[in-house]
Amino acid sequence: MRKIKVSIAGLGVVGGGLLSLLVEDRRFTRQGVDFGIAGVSARTRHRDRAVSIDAYPWFDDPVALATHDDTDIFVELIGGSDGPAKAAVTAALEAGKPVVTADKALIAEHGPMLAALAEKKGVALKFEAAVAGGTPVIHGIRDGVAACTVSSVNGILNGTCNYILSTMAETGASFESVLLDAQREGFAEADPSFDIDGVDAAHKLAILATLAFDAEIAMADISIRGIRHIQLADVEAAKHQNLAIKLLAEAVLQDGALGLRVTPALIPERNAFAETRGSQNVVTVDAEPLGRLAFSGPGAGAGATASAVAADLCDLARGGAASPVYATAAEQLRRLPSLSTADMENSYFIRLSLKDEPGAMATVADALAAERISIESLRQPPSHDSTAPVVIVTHPCRAAAAEAVANTIAAQPFVAEPPSVLPIIIP
Ligand SMILES: NC(=O)c1ccc[n+]([C@@H]2O[C@H](COP(=O)([O-])OP(=O)(O)OC[C@H]3O[C@@H](n4cnc5c(N)ncnc54)[C@H](OP(=O)(O)O)[C@@H]3O)[C@@H](O)[C@H]2O)c1
Structure with a gap:
């Protein structure tokens, strides 16, 4: 049986869920792994938690926990793109310790930099739980x-x-x-x-x-x-x-x-x-x-998210490849030119609330025509007050054109409230 000592910083929803999972020892023994807890860290030592932490070494400082000799794998479940989460993950990787995190803010903001560090040190950085919680979308992609x-x-x-x-x-x-x-x-x-x-x-x-x-x-x-x-x-x-x-x-x-x-x-x-x-x-x-x-x-919740963190731990225990962190080595990641979202084409839903004034609809039609937007449907739902609601669905047009129409209409005196303009997307 392989003994692996895991250190956990952050004992909230996900950290608590992970401790329960590891302590319950579900399939790990069958998989030939014995996960032990090297230490835990959170903001406050003494507070009511779903799982008792009395049996585990306590660390006030997550960086000290991350770099401790007993830590085989460091798990960061504090959250936030910077602060203690970034400091502890960086310190762990610098010290050659594999890291598992659920921290999407950290990976979104600093993922490539941390991946480059992990790859330089030859250790793993895994973050299955950071997107879609318990659903293995990171692994899938x-x-x-x-x-x-x-x-x-x-x-x-x-x-x-x-x-x-x-x-x-x-x-x-x-x-x-x-x-x-x-x-x-x-x-x-x-x-x-x-x-x-x-x-x-x-x-x-x-x-x-x-x-x-x-x-x-x-x-x-x-x-x-x-x-x-x-x-x-x-x-x-x-x-x-x-x-x-x-x-x-x-x-x-x-x-x-x-x-x-x-x-x-x-x-x-x-x-x-x-x-x-x-x-x-x-x-x-x-x-x-x-x-x-x-x-x-499931995209959130203690059990679902902890199960994705634990799946990363199992992968490491089975000797899953440390590198690259993404599908491509961090230094090979590309900077692609941006496709402006203003140029993306969709049909648009435009909901207007108009004061009941003559000529209002003609002005709306002119604003659409000026942007060369044609109407697929126009509906006037029943009104509950003195305003006249109008819902227009357009044929596909550029986002920028739909926004321009909204701005033109919003500036008219007959408009009771700013128009709602939303794309209709069939993903
Ligand atoms: N909740 C979800 O369903 C979910 C789903 C996917 C991903 N995530 C991600 O998982 C991570 C953890 O989320 P969570 O929901 O478990 O958060 P949470 O319940 O707020 O727990 C955060 C934990 O971090 C500890 N902490 C805060 N500041 C600290 C500091 N300066 N030093 C040491 N520990 C500190 C807190 O300590 P105390 O307990 O003493 O306050 C707490 O134990 C986040 O990155 C989040 O985005 C969460």
Whole structure:
């Protein structure tokens, strides 16, 4: 039996889940591995935790734990792109210790730099849990698609947004009230901005795109729009057209240029992306000569995420290759030219709320014509007040043209509230 001593920094949702898993010793003995705990670290030593840590050596400083002689593998479950997480992971790699982390912010912001360090030191850096929680999408893309040319990656990657949007559609409650309930029930953070402003999904998209396209991605390369501005009227108008609003993460390679965006999008209701609920994640990869690959599974939660961390530990225990960290060596990662998201073409859903004034619709039609956008359908839902709601679905046009129309209409005196403009995407 191989004895491997694991050190765990961060004992929250995922760290606690991992400790339970390792202590329960599920299949590890059958796989010939005996995982022991070399030490643990968190912010506060004495507090109620799901699993007792009394039996394990305690470290106030995660860096000291990461570099300790007893540490065979260092597991970072603190979170955050910088601070103690980055310091401890860097120190572990410098000291020649393999690292497993679930930290998407760290890998999205510093993955290539850390991968270069890991490869220089000849040790592994693994992060299966960083994207789609328990669903093995990192392994699937890094290894399963290694021989293919990827043209696009799409994903629903943020459980909080998924929960809010599907609950709005199902209950008819407003964004604000669903968010408050989600916070009370622990589905959303006290500060939900990373989730609802699309940053968390963008971190995950950056990691997937690096793997899929052998490309170094800067967060600034990603066009990020969250769901904060989505109103119940948008969700209901979409539903009326058999569409569901989802926060979609999309990476597309077109003529050698890479387009990266996170955006609320309208998706046909019967599509697997539209049917994804709560913390469930879905990722598809289109690759030649493979075709379309789809992953679906739990994207968060103690058990699911810990199981992905533990799967990385098992891989290391079985002697899984340390290098390269991505499908390509860190120094071979490319900087691809950007495909401007303004040039991406989709049909658009434009929801207007107009004051009942003569000539308003003619001005709207002129604004669309000026951008050479033709209308696929126009609907006037019943009004509940003095304003006239109008929902327009356009034929495919550039994102920049749809935005220009929205700006023109928003500046008109007959507009009761700023227009909602959302792409209709069939991922
Ligand atoms: N939760 C999920 O479902 C999920 C899914 C996928 C990926 N992840 C990722 O997994 C990582 C951990 O997430 P989580 O949900 O487990 O977070 P969490 O519940 O907030 O736990 C964070 C842990 O880090 C510790 N910590 C905070 N600051 C520290 C410091 N300066 N030094 C040492 N320890 C410190 C905390 O200590 P105390 O316990 O003493 O406060 C806590 O134990 C994050 O990178 C997250 O993005 C989470």
